[in-house]
Amino acid sequence: MAPPYGGRSATNLSTRKSSFFNTPVAPPHPDVYYVGVDVGTGSARACIIDTNGIILGLAERPITRHELRPNYITQNSTEIWNAICFCVKACLRDSGVDPAEVYGIGFDATCSLVAISESTDEPLGVGPDFSNTTENIILWMDHRAEEETNAINATGDTCLKYVGGQMSIEMELPKIKWLKHHMPGGIKDVKFYDLPDFLTHKATGSEARSFNSAVCKQGFVPLGVENSETGWSRQFLESIDLPELIEDDFRRLGGTPAKSGTFLSAGDVVGKLTVKAAEELGLTTECIVGSAVIDAYAGWVGTVAGKVEVPHLQESAEKSEGSIATSCGRLAAVAGTSTCHIAMTRDPCFVQGVWGPYKDVMAPGYWLAEGGQSCTGALLAHVLAIHPALQELSHLAETSSVSKFDYLNLTLENLVSQNKVRSVVSLAKHIFFYGDFHGNRSPIADPKMRASIIGQSMDSSVNDLAVQYFAACEFIAQQTRQIVEEMEKGGHQISTIFMSGGQCRNGLLMRLLADCTGKPIVIPRYIDAAVVFGSAILGAVASEESVNEHIATKGRSRRSSILSTQKSQTSLNQQGHHSHPGEPHSPYTAPSATASTTNMSTLVYSHGNAGSHHQFGSMTPMQEENTDYFNQPTAGSKAVISEDEDTEDDEQTLSFGSKQNVQKGLSQKMHRLDLKPLSAIKKVTSKDSVQANSGDKLWRVMEKMTGPGKVIMPSDKSHPDRKLLNAKYAIFLEQCYKQQEYRRAVDLVESENLNALKLH
Known part of the structure; x- marks a missing residue:
């Protein structure tokens, strides 16, 4: 019998409440805030959070990229910095937070190569x-460096063992090698940064680099690993014809640890903002900058400490006693156009086709591995784009005032009923969809992989498109299972998958992920902002000592004294109305197409302690019985919500689209809510700080700020859908490996044909 679907999509009330989950939040401390900055491929974002991890403001600004020749894709670091400045100032303006009360800032960005002149510190x-x-x-x-990548991998150097067995064309050294042979004058006057490290350099003037960027993308092997004494391998760089990178103790790459250079783990202190950077960002020179990470790793920071009632997670947390070891076994799936899968372990785990293991990139002494799917969000968009029914779907979805994916989910519900089939999984039982349209990143690391679909007909209706879309979702889930299983064979013990990104709203996809992998799926509090939220946490970690001093002195710290002497000059500068790079325009001159900003404080704290009526708990047997693939009952907070409750504000909270006026009087609002004074905060003593290593410090802040998550538990192994998905997984694997076998067979014949032609 088909389950009762009820006709509602994945964005029903209970799902949309998942942004803040209506759970009690601790009172914020009104004079301590942190900023996070995220630079993606297409936009820069910033958020501002309080000490409870509540986002009070969020802003985004597009950034451009140019493909002046096929596979040559470039960006402009000045444009990116200006976009960051715009977003940070917009967050400050919309939240009403005093810049002097922002103690720390963290950055993340894509792993892109930045070229800067050593002599002028200007772009090249x-x-x-x-x-x-x-x-x-x-x-x-950018894929211009294909030959250089092949040459690097042909060396078989030991460092390649720690990047998944081979260096990717997406990494930095192939790009540097290409520049050496094509840039006029070579690279004699060039210093190189991974984009996250460039941003901390721009903010502080420091040449400190992050282990995250150096180890994950530049071939750096941490000290002690494979007897590494400098991190960089002189022999390896000479073998790939890059002796310029060896000069002056690897100067162009940031030097060597504890000698000529500084390398930091996530959230370690880089320094304070320079006068120029503080002015451009709208902050103060007392704002502390945390060591940056690559964007996917910020997603790890922003999700894996989510609070959920999953017994094995609670047991693990109790055993680890506040250590970052608690995170081991929690897989972060940072989903967007593609998906990255990041997991931490105490010991190195080698998995073919999975990048890493990377040591020290998030915490000293711990290892991370990074798997990935080349296309997830892009795959779903592609399936829609190539189907003849796309135009009809667009019209139907628009007239129904829902998204295309919501309409497809509704169509699948109706098809189950109309065709009298057992479930939506059985509806697509004879569609075998293998979706590597753009090659395979993990676990077989084969860029030549392509898609194959068995079971297509000549049906060109919206109904057929709905089934094809379901099959694509099933592929994403089955491939996730494949990645997880390969990681577990290599020594990982993965217990739970922590998702982030817009795909979390798709109840169909989340249910498939749970049932295919057999793992609980955790949806974070901030679906859209998990990555930029993770960066803000890095700022909080870096500035913890400054905050503790502020608390201990009841606001009369050295920092406060310095800022008070600067305040009068700052006021004069503001009165002069000077325009600085990235300064937000007037609302009348900034078109919505170039910027979006949100004040979150009015949403989060507007109902006082209303959240105290909600509680955590597991699903009841009745809830489990009614589980379907669209309206996901979840373990976690159970909100007491009336059916006729207005959901407009809830929808705005989820999508960060609030149109409410900015409320400037945060401190007055805190007083009305009867919040505790700053002096009531528990002081963390210097002894506590010494006892905990930087990784445990990071984890402590993550646990404090991340907030509750929602859990989708997998169905029982005996459930008919689990059994059917298991059977189809065997077919999925055969489609994967048979394709490689077929290619080898025809390539062998073609090679013989070419040799025969040469002989004649």
Whole structure:
């Protein structure tokens, strides 16, 4: 019998409440805030959070990229910095937070290569037009360095063992090697940064680099690993014809640890903002900058400490006693156009086709591995784009005032009823969809992989599109299972998957992920902002000592004294109305197409302690019985919500689209809510700080700020859908490996044919 679907999509009331989950939140401390900055492929974002991890403001601004020649994709670091400044100032303006009360800032960005002149500290052109110095970033997705990548991997150097067995064309050294042979004058006057490290350099003037960027993308092997004494391998760099990178103790790459350079784990202190950076960002020179990470790793920071009632997670937390070891076994799936899968372990785990293991990149002494799917969000968009029914779907979805994916979910519900089939999984039982349209990143690491679909007909209706869309979702879930299983074979013990990104709203996809992998799926409090939220946590970690001093002195710290002497000059500068790079425009001159900003404080704290009526708990047997693939009952907070409750504010909270006026009087609002004074905060003593290593410090802040998550538990192993998905998984694996076998067979014949032609 088909389950009762009820006709509602994945964005029903209970699902949309998942942004803040209506759970009690601790009172915020009104004079301590942190800023996070995230630079993605297409936009820069910033958020501002309080000490409870509540986002009070969020802003986003698009950034451009240029493909002046096929596979040559570049960006402009000046444009990116200005976009960051715009977003930070917009967050301050919309939240009403005093810049002097922002104690820390953290950055994350894509793993893209930035070229800067050593002599001038100004951008250098990276081609194909080297005279254009504004285009000084080779974007991660730039594929110009194919020959250089092959040459590097042909060395078989030991360092390749720690990047999944081979260096990717997306990494930095192939790009640097390409620049050496094509840039006029070579790379004699060039220093190189991964984009996250460039942003901390821009903010502080420091040449400190992050283990995260150096180890994950530049071939750096941490000290002690494989007897590494410098991190960088002189022999390896000479073998790939890059002796310039060896000069002056690897100067162009940031030097060597504890000698000529500084390398930091996530959230370690880089320094304070320079006068120029503080002015451009709208902050103060007492704001402390945390060591940056690559964007996917910020997603790990922002999700894996989510509070959920899953017994094995609670047991693990109790055993680890507040250590970052608690995170081991929690897989972060940072989903967007593609998906990255990141997991931490105490010991190195080698998995073919999975990047890493990377030591020290998040915490000293711990290892991380990074798997990935080349296309997830892009796959679903592609399936819609190539189907003849796309135009009809667009019209139907628009007239129904829902998204295309919501309409497809509704269509699948109706098809189950109309065809009298057992469930939506059995509806697509004879569609065998293998979706590597853009190659395979993990676990077989084969860029030549392509899609194959068995079971297609000549049906060109919206109904057929709905089934094809379901099959694509099933592929994403089955491939996630494949990645997880390969990681577990390599020594990982993965217990739970922590998701982030817009795909979390798709109840169909989340249910498939749970049932295919057999793992609980955790949906975070901040679906859209998990990554930028993770960066803000890095700022909180870096500035913890400054905050503790402020608390201990009841607001009369050295920092406060310095800021008070600067305040009068700052006021004069503001009265002069000088325009600085990235300063937010007037609302009348900033079109919505170029910026979006949100004040979250009125949403989060507007109902006082109303959240105290809600509680955590597991699903009841009745809830489990009514589980379906669209309206996901979840373990976690059970909200007491009337059916006729207005959901407008809830929808705005989820999508960060609030149109409410900015409320400036945060401190007055805190007083009305009867919040505790700052002096009531428990002081963390210097002894506590010494006892905990930087990884445990990071975890402590993550646990404090991350907040509750929602859990989708997998169905019982005996459930008919689990059994059917298991059977189809065997077929999925055969489609995967048979394709490689077929290619080898025809390539062998073609090779023989070519040899025969040469002989004649």
